[in-house]
Amino acid sequence: xxxxxxxxxxxxxxxxxxxxxxxxxxxxxxxxxxxxxxxxxxxxxxxxxxxxxxxxxxxxxxxxxxxxxxxxxxxxxxxxxxxxxxxxxxxxxxxxxxxxxxxxxxxxxxxxxx
Amino acid sequence: xxxxxxxxxxxxxxxxxxxxxxxxxxxxxxxxxxxxxxxxxxxxxxxxxxxxxxxxxxxxxxxxxxxxxxxxxxxxxxxxxxxxxxxxxxxxxxxxxxxxxxxxxxxxxxxxx
Numbered sequence: 322x323x324x325x326x327x328x329x330x331x332x333x334x335x336x337x338x339x340x341x342x343x344x345x346x347x348x349x350x351x352x353x354x355x356x357x358x359x360x361x362x363x364x365x366x367x368x369x370x371x372x373x374x375x376x377x378x379x380x381x382x383x384x385x386x387x388x389x390x391x392x393x394x395x396x397x398x399x400x401x402x403x404x405x406x407x408x409x410x411x412x413x414x415x416x417x418x419x420x421x422x423x424x425x426x427x428x429x430x431x432x433x434x435x
Numbered sequence: 436x437x438x439x440x441x442x443x444x445x446x447x448x449x450x451x452x453x454x455x456x457x458x459x460x461x462x463x464x465x466x467x468x469x470x471x472x473x474x475x476x477x478x479x480x481x482x483x484x485x486x487x488x489x490x491x492x493x494x495x496x497x498x499x500x501x502x503x504x505x506x507x508x509x510x511x512x513x514x515x516x517x518x519x520x521x522x523x524x525x526x527x528x529x530x531x532x533x534x535x536x537x538x539x540x541x542x543x544x545x546x547x548x
Contacts, residue, residue, distance in 0.1 A: 354536060363439075363526050363539035364478075409478065423468075423537065427477035 327410050327426030335434055340397040342408060342429040349390035350412035350424075355382075358407045358428075367408075368395070397431075405433050437461075439540035441527050447546045448517055456512045456543045458527030467510050468528040468537060469502055478526065484510060485533050517547045 327344045334340060344353070352371055356364035368379050370386035370393060377384055383396045393412075397404055410426040440459040448454050460467050469481040480494035484504045495501070499517075504510040514521055524542040 352536075356539075361541075363441075363528075363541045366536060366538065369536050423480075425470075425478040425480075430475075 325424055325426040331430040333432050338400055340400055343394040344410035344426045345392040346412055350414055352413035353386050353393040354411040355384050355395045356409045400433055402433055439527055439529055439538055441540040441543050445544045450547055451516055453515045456525050458510045460529030464529035464531050466530040466533050469512050470526040472524045519547050522547045
């Protein structure tokens with residue numbers, strides 16, 4: 322299936338720094354989703370975006386649905402140790418095609434140094 | 436239930452044996468997905484069930500893999516004649532309807548020795 326390009330692959334940052342990661346695609350999506358996976362756990366939904374240009378916040382997290390519908394970014398402000406984990410983007414097309422038109426990025430590994 | 440429930444949470448099996456992994460989706464969710472995640476890797480789609488429609492099996496890596504969903508609720512993923520490369524986390528997810536946000540279980544960690 323198609324792939325999303327998620328970057329960066331990994332990030333090593335200091336506690337308190339802001340974090341930015343993004344996903345791009347060669348094709349459009351109707352929905353963008355951001356998940357976080359803690360070690361030993363399943364992915365947990367952080368933010369869902371449903372409209373091109375939409376900017377949504379959830380606490381220290383902010384995500385945007387790109388105006389072209391081919392990209393999305395996630396920002397984390399003032400990072401704390403519990404932000405450590407793998408962040409996945411997912412694009413959904415809702416055409417009823419394979420896997421419900423859902424495509425995942427390969428993840429961004431966030432590591433925070435105290 | 437409150438969330439997607441998977442069992443077993445951990446399974447160690449000998450190469451060549453068959454394994455069954457179970458997923459109990461969120462109550463009322465009609466769509467159910469299985470994904471595989473190898474260590475440190477992204478999510479690999481395996482199979483998708485939507486209501487009473489024929490499942491999308493396009494992600495199953497070989498004919499040793501199969502899945503069924505009985506009564507539109509609980510699903511079982513079966514891996515026959517397991518190989519070491521089958522070692523991974525198998526994640527189940529569900530959504531209320533096709534196109535709605537999906538929610539994941541905590542995964543079944545399979546180790547083939």
